[in-house]
Amino acid sequence: MLINYCPECAGRMVERIVETRARPVCSRCGFIFYQGPKLAVATVVVEDGKLLLNKRDVEPQKGLWSFPSGYVDLGEAVEDAAIRETREETGLEIHLNGLVGVYSRPERSIVLVVFAGTASGGEIVVGNETQDVRMFDLDDLPKLAFEHDQDIIRDWRSSGL
Numbered sequence: 001m002l003i004n005y006c007p008e009c010a011g012r013m014v015e016r017i018v019e020t021r022a023r024p025v026c027s028r029c030g031f032i033f034y035q036g037p038k039l040a041v042a043t044v045v046v047e048d049g050k051l052l053l054n055k056r057d058v059e060p061q062k063g064l065w066s067f068p069s070g071y072v073d074l075g076e077a078v079e080d081a082a083i084r085e086t087r088e089e090t091g092l093e094i095h096l097n098g099l100v101g102v103y104s105r106p107e108r109s110i111v112l113v114v115f116a117g118t119a120s121g122g123e124i125v126v127g128n129e130t131q132d133v134r135m136f137d138l139d140d141l142p143k144l145a146f147e148h149d150q151d152i153i154r155d156w157r158s159s160g161l
Protein backbone atom coordinates (compact mmCIF):
# COMPACT_ATOMS: atom_id res chain seq x y z
CA MET A 1 0.00 0.00 0.00
CA LEU A 2 1.26 3.43 -0.93
CA ILE A 3 0.77 6.22 1.56
CA ASN A 4 2.27 9.59 0.66
CA TYR A 5 0.88 11.87 3.33
CA CYS A 6 0.55 11.49 7.07
CA PRO A 7 -3.05 10.86 8.20
CA GLU A 8 -2.26 12.82 11.40
CA CYS A 9 -0.53 15.98 10.10
CA ALA A 10 -0.42 15.64 6.27
CA GLY A 11 3.39 15.64 6.38
CA ARG A 12 5.41 13.61 3.88
CA MET A 13 5.65 9.89 4.65
CA VAL A 14 9.03 8.22 4.19
CA GLU A 15 10.03 4.60 4.53
CA ARG A 16 12.06 3.71 7.63
CA ILE A 17 12.96 0.50 9.35
CA VAL A 18 10.85 0.26 12.48
CA GLU A 19 10.95 -2.91 14.56
CA THR A 20 12.76 -4.86 11.82
CA ARG A 21 10.39 -3.92 8.97
CA ALA A 22 10.26 -1.08 6.46
CA ARG A 23 7.23 1.01 7.38
CA PRO A 24 5.85 4.38 6.29
CA VAL A 25 6.84 7.01 8.88
CA CYS A 26 5.89 10.70 8.87
CA SER A 27 8.91 12.92 8.27
CA ARG A 28 7.24 15.73 10.23
CA CYS A 29 5.50 14.25 13.30
CA GLY A 30 6.97 10.73 13.41
CA PHE A 31 3.62 8.95 13.02
CA ILE A 32 4.24 5.28 12.16
CA PHE A 33 1.74 3.70 9.80
CA TYR A 34 1.40 0.09 10.97
CA GLN A 35 -0.24 -1.91 8.22
CA GLY A 36 -2.23 -4.86 9.51
CA PRO A 37 -4.25 -7.59 7.83
CA LYS A 38 -7.91 -7.14 6.95
CA LEU A 39 -10.26 -8.95 9.28
CA ALA A 40 -12.96 -11.10 7.68
CA VAL A 41 -15.59 -13.46 9.07
CA ALA A 42 -17.36 -16.55 7.77
CA THR A 43 -20.03 -18.86 9.17
CA VAL A 44 -20.60 -22.60 9.08
CA VAL A 45 -24.37 -23.10 9.33
CA VAL A 46 -25.62 -26.69 9.30
CA GLU A 47 -29.24 -27.83 9.45
CA ASP A 48 -30.24 -31.53 9.30
CA GLY A 49 -26.83 -32.52 7.92
CA LYS A 50 -26.92 -29.84 5.25
CA LEU A 51 -24.42 -27.02 4.97
CA LEU A 52 -25.36 -23.47 3.95
CA LEU A 53 -23.25 -22.25 1.04
CA ASN A 54 -23.49 -19.38 -1.37
CA LYS A 55 -22.24 -19.11 -4.91
CA ARG A 56 -19.92 -16.15 -5.06
CA ASP A 57 -20.78 -13.30 -7.42
CA VAL A 58 -17.58 -11.39 -6.62
CA GLU A 59 -13.92 -12.01 -7.26
CA PRO A 60 -11.88 -13.81 -6.13
CA GLN A 61 -13.31 -17.21 -7.09
CA LYS A 62 -16.51 -15.80 -8.58
CA GLY A 63 -18.93 -18.60 -9.48
CA LEU A 64 -17.62 -21.05 -6.88
CA TRP A 65 -19.34 -22.01 -3.64
CA SER A 66 -18.20 -20.90 -0.22
CA PHE A 67 -19.40 -19.95 3.22
CA PRO A 68 -21.25 -16.71 3.90
CA SER A 69 -18.44 -14.27 4.59
CA GLY A 70 -17.28 -10.68 4.50
CA TYR A 71 -15.22 -7.98 6.12
CA VAL A 72 -15.65 -6.75 9.65
CA ASP A 73 -16.49 -3.05 9.70
CA LEU A 74 -14.66 -0.59 11.93
CA GLY A 75 -16.71 -0.26 15.11
CA GLU A 76 -18.42 -3.62 14.67
CA ALA A 77 -17.95 -6.66 16.90
CA VAL A 78 -16.62 -9.69 15.01
CA GLU A 79 -19.64 -11.77 16.09
CA ASP A 80 -22.05 -9.11 14.84
CA ALA A 81 -20.27 -9.01 11.48
CA ALA A 82 -20.69 -12.79 11.11
CA ILE A 83 -24.43 -12.53 11.79
CA ARG A 84 -24.80 -9.52 9.47
CA GLU A 85 -22.91 -11.04 6.56
CA THR A 86 -24.92 -14.26 6.80
CA ARG A 87 -28.16 -12.26 6.79
CA GLU A 88 -27.05 -10.07 3.85
CA GLU A 89 -25.88 -12.96 1.68
CA THR A 90 -28.44 -15.65 2.50
CA GLY A 91 -31.49 -14.04 4.16
CA LEU A 92 -31.10 -16.24 7.25
CA GLU A 93 -30.94 -15.03 10.81
CA ILE A 94 -28.49 -17.09 12.84
CA HIS A 95 -27.20 -17.34 16.35
CA LEU A 96 -23.58 -18.28 16.88
CA ASN A 97 -22.58 -21.50 18.64
CA GLY A 98 -18.86 -20.92 18.95
CA LEU A 99 -15.56 -20.37 17.22
CA VAL A 100 -14.46 -22.89 14.58
CA GLY A 101 -11.05 -21.31 14.01
CA VAL A 102 -8.88 -18.45 12.82
CA TYR A 103 -7.25 -18.82 9.39
CA SER A 104 -4.35 -16.83 7.97
CA ARG A 105 -1.34 -17.24 5.74
CA PRO A 106 1.78 -15.07 5.53
CA GLU A 107 1.20 -14.40 1.81
CA ARG A 108 -2.40 -13.35 2.21
CA SER A 109 -3.59 -10.01 3.60
CA ILE A 110 -6.73 -11.42 5.26
CA VAL A 111 -7.30 -13.02 8.64
CA LEU A 112 -10.51 -15.05 8.57
CA VAL A 113 -12.44 -15.77 11.78
CA VAL A 114 -14.98 -18.58 11.37
CA PHE A 115 -17.96 -19.23 13.64
CA ALA A 116 -20.43 -22.08 13.72
CA GLY A 117 -24.04 -20.92 13.70
CA THR A 118 -27.60 -22.19 13.68
CA ALA A 119 -30.43 -20.69 11.68
CA SER A 120 -32.96 -19.04 13.96
CA GLY A 121 -35.25 -17.33 11.47
CA GLY A 122 -35.66 -15.77 8.08
CA GLU A 123 -35.71 -17.71 4.84
CA ILE A 124 -33.18 -18.21 2.10
CA VAL A 125 -33.00 -15.19 -0.17
CA VAL A 126 -30.18 -14.77 -2.67
CA GLY A 127 -28.50 -11.64 -1.40
CA ASN A 128 -25.76 -9.18 -2.28
CA GLU A 129 -22.62 -10.45 -4.00
CA THR A 130 -24.25 -13.85 -4.41
CA GLN A 131 -25.43 -15.83 -7.47
CA ASP A 132 -27.22 -18.57 -5.54
CA VAL A 133 -27.73 -19.87 -2.00
CA ARG A 134 -28.35 -23.51 -1.14
CA MET A 135 -28.11 -26.13 1.58
CA PHE A 136 -25.80 -28.96 0.49
CA ASP A 137 -25.58 -32.44 1.93
CA LEU A 138 -22.30 -32.54 3.87
CA ASP A 139 -21.36 -35.76 2.07
CA ASP A 140 -22.00 -34.26 -1.36
CA LEU A 141 -20.50 -30.79 -1.44
CA PRO A 142 -19.73 -28.85 -4.62
CA LYS A 143 -16.22 -27.64 -5.45
CA LEU A 144 -15.38 -25.02 -2.83
CA ALA A 145 -13.80 -21.68 -3.60
CA PHE A 146 -10.83 -21.55 -1.25
CA GLU A 147 -8.05 -23.81 -0.11
CA HIS A 148 -8.91 -23.22 3.54
CA ASP A 149 -12.58 -24.18 3.04
CA GLN A 150 -11.71 -27.87 3.49
CA ASP A 151 -9.74 -27.03 6.64
CA ILE A 152 -12.76 -25.17 7.97
CA ILE A 153 -15.08 -28.14 7.38
CA ARG A 154 -12.56 -30.50 9.01
CA ASP A 155 -12.18 -28.20 12.02
CA TRP A 156 -15.95 -27.74 12.29
CA ARG A 157 -16.46 -31.55 12.26
CA SER A 158 -13.90 -32.09 15.01
CA SER A 159 -15.16 -29.15 17.09
CA GLY A 160 -18.50 -30.74 17.88
CA LEU A 161 -20.19 -27.34 17.39
Ligand SMILES: [Zn+2]
Pocket residue numbers: 006007008009010011026027028029030031
Ligand atom coordinates in the same frame (compact mmCIF):
# COMPACT_ATOMS: atom_id res chain seq x y z
ZN1 LIG B 1 2.66 13.47 10.64
